[in-house]
Amino acid sequence: MKRSARLALMRGLLEEGEFTSQHELIAALAERDVEVSQSTLSKDLLTLGAVKRRTPEGSLVYAVGDETEGGGVAAEKLARRCVELLQSIQHAANQIVIKTPPGAAQFLGAHVDRARLPGVMGTVAGDDTLLLVTTDPESAVRTAGIIAHMTRTGKPTRLRDLEKEGQ
Structure with a gap:
Protein backbone atom coordinates (compact mmCIF):
# COMPACT_ATOMS: atom_id res chain seq x y z
CA MET A 1 0.00 0.00 0.00
CA VAL A 64 -6.39 14.07 14.25
CA GLY A 65 -8.23 17.18 13.13
CA ASP A 66 -10.85 16.61 10.50
CA GLU A 67 -13.04 19.66 10.32
CA THR A 68 -10.13 21.64 11.61
CA GLU A 69 -8.04 20.29 8.83
CA GLY A 70 -4.65 21.31 10.17
CA GLY A 71 -5.72 19.51 13.29
CA GLY A 72 -3.40 18.75 16.15
CA VAL A 73 -1.39 21.58 17.61
CA ALA A 74 -2.49 24.17 15.01
CA ALA A 75 -6.17 23.73 15.90
CA GLU A 76 -5.44 23.87 19.62
CA LYS A 77 -3.47 27.10 19.19
CA LEU A 78 -6.23 28.59 17.03
CA ALA A 79 -8.82 27.79 19.71
CA ARG A 80 -6.72 29.52 22.39
CA ARG A 81 -6.14 32.56 20.19
CA CYS A 82 -9.86 32.81 19.40
CA VAL A 83 -10.62 32.97 23.13
CA GLU A 84 -8.00 35.68 23.60
CA LEU A 85 -8.57 37.78 20.50
CA LEU A 86 -11.93 37.28 18.81
CA GLN A 87 -14.32 40.12 19.61
CA SER A 88 -17.03 39.40 17.05
CA ILE A 89 -17.70 37.16 14.08
CA GLN A 90 -20.22 37.57 11.25
CA HIS A 91 -20.73 35.83 7.95
CA ALA A 92 -22.43 36.81 4.70
CA ALA A 93 -22.45 34.87 1.46
CA ASN A 94 -19.06 33.12 1.26
CA GLN A 95 -17.23 35.51 3.59
CA ILE A 96 -16.58 35.73 7.33
CA VAL A 97 -15.54 38.93 9.07
CA ILE A 98 -13.79 38.67 12.44
CA LYS A 99 -13.09 41.70 14.64
CA THR A 100 -10.06 41.65 16.95
CA PRO A 101 -8.29 44.17 19.19
CA PRO A 102 -6.11 46.64 17.26
CA GLY A 103 -2.99 44.98 15.85
CA ALA A 104 -4.22 41.40 16.33
CA ALA A 105 -5.93 40.55 13.04
CA GLN A 106 -2.79 39.42 11.21
CA PHE A 107 -1.71 37.31 14.17
CA LEU A 108 -5.10 35.57 14.36
CA GLY A 109 -5.16 35.21 10.57
CA ALA A 110 -1.86 33.35 10.64
CA HIS A 111 -3.37 30.86 13.12
CA VAL A 112 -6.44 30.40 10.89
CA ASP A 113 -4.13 29.74 7.93
CA ARG A 114 -2.08 27.16 9.87
CA ALA A 115 -5.23 25.33 11.03
CA ARG A 116 -6.27 24.82 7.38
CA LEU A 117 -9.99 24.91 8.09
CA PRO A 118 -11.90 23.08 5.34
CA GLY A 119 -13.68 25.33 2.91
CA VAL A 120 -11.49 28.34 3.72
CA MET A 121 -9.76 29.56 0.57
CA GLY A 122 -7.72 32.24 2.30
CA THR A 123 -7.55 35.13 4.73
CA VAL A 124 -6.90 38.85 4.43
CA ALA A 125 -6.01 40.80 7.56
CA GLY A 126 -5.94 44.47 8.37
CA ASP A 127 -5.26 46.01 11.76
CA ASP A 128 -8.35 44.84 13.64
CA THR A 129 -10.36 43.03 10.97
CA LEU A 130 -9.83 39.58 9.51
CA LEU A 131 -11.63 38.47 6.35
CA LEU A 132 -11.99 34.76 5.59
CA VAL A 133 -13.08 33.83 2.07
CA THR A 134 -14.73 30.41 1.80
CA THR A 135 -15.59 28.24 -1.16
CA ASP A 136 -19.35 28.72 -0.77
CA PRO A 137 -21.98 30.17 1.61
CA GLU A 138 -22.46 26.82 3.38
CA SER A 139 -18.74 26.71 4.20
CA ALA A 140 -18.98 30.22 5.63
CA VAL A 141 -21.84 29.19 7.94
CA ARG A 142 -20.02 26.00 8.98
CA THR A 143 -16.66 27.70 9.52
CA ALA A 144 -18.18 30.61 11.45
CA GLY A 145 -19.89 28.02 13.70
CA ILE A 146 -16.62 26.17 14.26
CA ILE A 147 -14.73 29.37 15.12
CA ALA A 148 -17.53 30.62 17.40
CA HIS A 149 -17.55 27.26 19.22
CA MET A 150 -13.75 27.39 19.63
CA THR A 151 -14.11 30.87 21.09
CA ARG A 152 -16.70 29.67 23.63
CA THR A 153 -14.89 26.48 24.63
CA GLY A 154 -11.20 27.23 24.03
CA LYS A 155 -10.89 23.79 22.42
CA PRO A 156 -10.52 22.57 18.84
CA THR A 157 -13.92 21.95 17.35
CA ARG A 158 -15.13 19.34 14.90
CA LEU A 159 -18.38 19.42 12.95
CA ARG A 160 -19.67 16.51 15.00
CA ASP A 161 -19.17 18.64 18.15
CA LEU A 162 -21.55 21.21 16.68
CA GLU A 163 -24.00 18.52 15.60
CA LYS A 164 -24.07 17.14 19.16
CA GLU A 165 -25.00 20.60 20.43
CA GLY A 166 -27.67 20.94 17.75
CA GLN A 167 -26.06 23.93 16.04
Missing part, protein backbone atom coordinates in the same frame (compact mmCIF):
# COMPACT_ATOMS: atom_id res chain seq x y z
CA LYS A 2 1.30 3.43 -0.88
CA ARG A 3 2.05 5.88 1.92
CA SER A 4 -0.69 8.30 0.83
CA ALA A 5 -3.30 5.53 0.94
CA ARG A 6 -2.03 4.37 4.34
CA LEU A 7 -2.23 7.93 5.69
CA ALA A 8 -5.79 8.28 4.40
CA LEU A 9 -6.74 4.99 6.05
CA MET A 10 -5.10 6.04 9.32
CA ARG A 11 -6.91 9.40 9.25
CA GLY A 12 -10.21 7.58 8.81
CA LEU A 13 -9.47 5.18 11.66
CA LEU A 14 -8.48 8.02 13.99
CA GLU A 15 -11.58 10.04 13.12
CA GLU A 16 -13.95 7.12 13.69
CA GLY A 17 -12.36 5.20 16.55
CA GLU A 18 -10.60 5.76 19.84
CA PHE A 19 -7.06 4.42 20.03
CA THR A 20 -5.21 4.76 23.32
CA SER A 21 -1.91 3.31 22.05
CA GLN A 22 0.09 2.87 18.89
CA HIS A 23 -0.23 -0.90 19.35
CA GLU A 24 -4.03 -0.62 19.08
CA LEU A 25 -3.69 1.36 15.88
CA ILE A 26 -1.16 -1.12 14.46
CA ALA A 27 -3.65 -3.92 15.21
CA ALA A 28 -6.50 -2.01 13.48
CA LEU A 29 -4.31 -1.51 10.42
CA ALA A 30 -3.33 -5.20 10.45
CA GLU A 31 -7.04 -6.14 10.42
CA ARG A 32 -7.17 -4.24 7.12
CA ASP A 33 -4.11 -6.09 5.79
CA VAL A 34 -1.79 -3.13 6.33
CA GLU A 35 1.43 -4.04 8.11
CA VAL A 36 3.47 -1.19 9.61
CA SER A 37 6.26 -1.00 12.12
CA GLN A 38 5.96 1.12 15.23
CA SER A 39 8.60 3.45 13.80
CA THR A 40 6.65 3.97 10.57
CA LEU A 41 3.41 4.46 12.50
CA SER A 42 5.04 7.06 14.71
CA LYS A 43 6.25 9.00 11.65
CA ASP A 44 2.81 8.74 10.04
CA LEU A 45 1.14 10.08 13.19
CA LEU A 46 3.47 13.08 13.07
CA THR A 47 2.67 13.63 9.41
CA LEU A 48 -1.06 13.58 10.17
CA GLY A 49 -0.62 16.00 13.07
CA ALA A 50 -2.14 13.46 15.42
CA VAL A 51 -2.02 14.26 19.12
CA LYS A 52 -3.33 12.60 22.24
CA ARG A 53 -6.46 14.26 23.56
CA ARG A 54 -8.46 13.57 26.68
CA THR A 55 -11.95 12.18 26.07
CA PRO A 56 -14.94 13.24 28.19
CA GLU A 57 -14.49 9.92 30.02
CA GLY A 58 -10.93 10.91 30.92
CA SER A 59 -8.86 8.56 28.77
CA LEU A 60 -6.17 9.76 26.37
CA VAL A 61 -6.73 8.83 22.72
CA TYR A 62 -5.05 9.68 19.46
CA ALA A 63 -6.94 12.33 17.53
Whole structure:
Protein backbone atom coordinates (compact mmCIF):
# COMPACT_ATOMS: atom_id res chain seq x y z
CA MET A 1 0.00 0.00 0.00
CA LYS A 2 1.30 3.43 -0.88
CA ARG A 3 2.05 5.88 1.92
CA SER A 4 -0.69 8.30 0.83
CA ALA A 5 -3.30 5.53 0.94
CA ARG A 6 -2.03 4.37 4.34
CA LEU A 7 -2.23 7.93 5.69
CA ALA A 8 -5.79 8.28 4.40
CA LEU A 9 -6.74 4.99 6.05
CA MET A 10 -5.10 6.04 9.32
CA ARG A 11 -6.91 9.40 9.25
CA GLY A 12 -10.21 7.58 8.81
CA LEU A 13 -9.47 5.18 11.66
CA LEU A 14 -8.48 8.02 13.99
CA GLU A 15 -11.58 10.04 13.12
CA GLU A 16 -13.95 7.12 13.69
CA GLY A 17 -12.36 5.20 16.55
CA GLU A 18 -10.60 5.76 19.84
CA PHE A 19 -7.06 4.42 20.03
CA THR A 20 -5.21 4.76 23.32
CA SER A 21 -1.91 3.31 22.05
CA GLN A 22 0.09 2.87 18.89
CA HIS A 23 -0.23 -0.90 19.35
CA GLU A 24 -4.03 -0.62 19.08
CA LEU A 25 -3.69 1.36 15.88
CA ILE A 26 -1.16 -1.12 14.46
CA ALA A 27 -3.65 -3.92 15.21
CA ALA A 28 -6.50 -2.01 13.48
CA LEU A 29 -4.31 -1.51 10.42
CA ALA A 30 -3.33 -5.20 10.45
CA GLU A 31 -7.04 -6.14 10.42
CA ARG A 32 -7.17 -4.24 7.12
CA ASP A 33 -4.11 -6.09 5.79
CA VAL A 34 -1.79 -3.13 6.33
CA GLU A 35 1.43 -4.04 8.11
CA VAL A 36 3.47 -1.19 9.61
CA SER A 37 6.26 -1.00 12.12
CA GLN A 38 5.96 1.12 15.23
CA SER A 39 8.60 3.45 13.80
CA THR A 40 6.65 3.97 10.57
CA LEU A 41 3.41 4.46 12.50
CA SER A 42 5.04 7.06 14.71
CA LYS A 43 6.25 9.00 11.65
CA ASP A 44 2.81 8.74 10.04
CA LEU A 45 1.14 10.08 13.19
CA LEU A 46 3.47 13.08 13.07
CA THR A 47 2.67 13.63 9.41
CA LEU A 48 -1.06 13.58 10.17
CA GLY A 49 -0.62 16.00 13.07
CA ALA A 50 -2.14 13.46 15.42
CA VAL A 51 -2.02 14.26 19.12
CA LYS A 52 -3.33 12.60 22.24
CA ARG A 53 -6.46 14.26 23.56
CA ARG A 54 -8.46 13.57 26.68
CA THR A 55 -11.95 12.18 26.07
CA PRO A 56 -14.94 13.24 28.19
CA GLU A 57 -14.49 9.92 30.02
CA GLY A 58 -10.93 10.91 30.92
CA SER A 59 -8.86 8.56 28.77
CA LEU A 60 -6.17 9.76 26.37
CA VAL A 61 -6.73 8.83 22.72
CA TYR A 62 -5.05 9.68 19.46
CA ALA A 63 -6.94 12.33 17.53
CA VAL A 64 -6.39 14.07 14.25
CA GLY A 65 -8.23 17.18 13.13
CA ASP A 66 -10.85 16.61 10.50
CA GLU A 67 -13.04 19.66 10.32
CA THR A 68 -10.13 21.64 11.61
CA GLU A 69 -8.04 20.29 8.83
CA GLY A 70 -4.65 21.31 10.17
CA GLY A 71 -5.72 19.51 13.29
CA GLY A 72 -3.40 18.75 16.15
CA VAL A 73 -1.39 21.58 17.61
CA ALA A 74 -2.49 24.17 15.01
CA ALA A 75 -6.17 23.73 15.90
CA GLU A 76 -5.44 23.87 19.62
CA LYS A 77 -3.47 27.10 19.19
CA LEU A 78 -6.23 28.59 17.03
CA ALA A 79 -8.82 27.79 19.71
CA ARG A 80 -6.72 29.52 22.39
CA ARG A 81 -6.14 32.56 20.19
CA CYS A 82 -9.86 32.81 19.40
CA VAL A 83 -10.62 32.97 23.13
CA GLU A 84 -8.00 35.68 23.60
CA LEU A 85 -8.57 37.78 20.50
CA LEU A 86 -11.93 37.28 18.81
CA GLN A 87 -14.32 40.12 19.61
CA SER A 88 -17.03 39.40 17.05
CA ILE A 89 -17.70 37.16 14.08
CA GLN A 90 -20.22 37.57 11.25
CA HIS A 91 -20.73 35.83 7.95
CA ALA A 92 -22.43 36.81 4.70
CA ALA A 93 -22.45 34.87 1.46
CA ASN A 94 -19.06 33.12 1.26
CA GLN A 95 -17.23 35.51 3.59
CA ILE A 96 -16.58 35.73 7.33
CA VAL A 97 -15.54 38.93 9.07
CA ILE A 98 -13.79 38.67 12.44
CA LYS A 99 -13.09 41.70 14.64
CA THR A 100 -10.06 41.65 16.95
CA PRO A 101 -8.29 44.17 19.19
CA PRO A 102 -6.11 46.64 17.26
CA GLY A 103 -2.99 44.98 15.85
CA ALA A 104 -4.22 41.40 16.33
CA ALA A 105 -5.93 40.55 13.04
CA GLN A 106 -2.79 39.42 11.21
CA PHE A 107 -1.71 37.31 14.17
CA LEU A 108 -5.10 35.57 14.36
CA GLY A 109 -5.16 35.21 10.57
CA ALA A 110 -1.86 33.35 10.64
CA HIS A 111 -3.37 30.86 13.12
CA VAL A 112 -6.44 30.40 10.89
CA ASP A 113 -4.13 29.74 7.93
CA ARG A 114 -2.08 27.16 9.87
CA ALA A 115 -5.23 25.33 11.03
CA ARG A 116 -6.27 24.82 7.38
CA LEU A 117 -9.99 24.91 8.09
CA PRO A 118 -11.90 23.08 5.34
CA GLY A 119 -13.68 25.33 2.91
CA VAL A 120 -11.49 28.34 3.72
CA MET A 121 -9.76 29.56 0.57
CA GLY A 122 -7.72 32.24 2.30
CA THR A 123 -7.55 35.13 4.73
CA VAL A 124 -6.90 38.85 4.43
CA ALA A 125 -6.01 40.80 7.56
CA GLY A 126 -5.94 44.47 8.37
CA ASP A 127 -5.26 46.01 11.76
CA ASP A 128 -8.35 44.84 13.64
CA THR A 129 -10.36 43.03 10.97
CA LEU A 130 -9.83 39.58 9.51
CA LEU A 131 -11.63 38.47 6.35
CA LEU A 132 -11.99 34.76 5.59
CA VAL A 133 -13.08 33.83 2.07
CA THR A 134 -14.73 30.41 1.80
CA THR A 135 -15.59 28.24 -1.16
CA ASP A 136 -19.35 28.72 -0.77
CA PRO A 137 -21.98 30.17 1.61
CA GLU A 138 -22.46 26.82 3.38
CA SER A 139 -18.74 26.71 4.20
CA ALA A 140 -18.98 30.22 5.63
CA VAL A 141 -21.84 29.19 7.94
CA ARG A 142 -20.02 26.00 8.98
CA THR A 143 -16.66 27.70 9.52
CA ALA A 144 -18.18 30.61 11.45
CA GLY A 145 -19.89 28.02 13.70
CA ILE A 146 -16.62 26.17 14.26
CA ILE A 147 -14.73 29.37 15.12
CA ALA A 148 -17.53 30.62 17.40
CA HIS A 149 -17.55 27.26 19.22
CA MET A 150 -13.75 27.39 19.63
CA THR A 151 -14.11 30.87 21.09
CA ARG A 152 -16.70 29.67 23.63
CA THR A 153 -14.89 26.48 24.63
CA GLY A 154 -11.20 27.23 24.03
CA LYS A 155 -10.89 23.79 22.42
CA PRO A 156 -10.52 22.57 18.84
CA THR A 157 -13.92 21.95 17.35
CA ARG A 158 -15.13 19.34 14.90
CA LEU A 159 -18.38 19.42 12.95
CA ARG A 160 -19.67 16.51 15.00
CA ASP A 161 -19.17 18.64 18.15
CA LEU A 162 -21.55 21.21 16.68
CA GLU A 163 -24.00 18.52 15.60
CA LYS A 164 -24.07 17.14 19.16
CA GLU A 165 -25.00 20.60 20.43
CA GLY A 166 -27.67 20.94 17.75
CA GLN A 167 -26.06 23.93 16.04
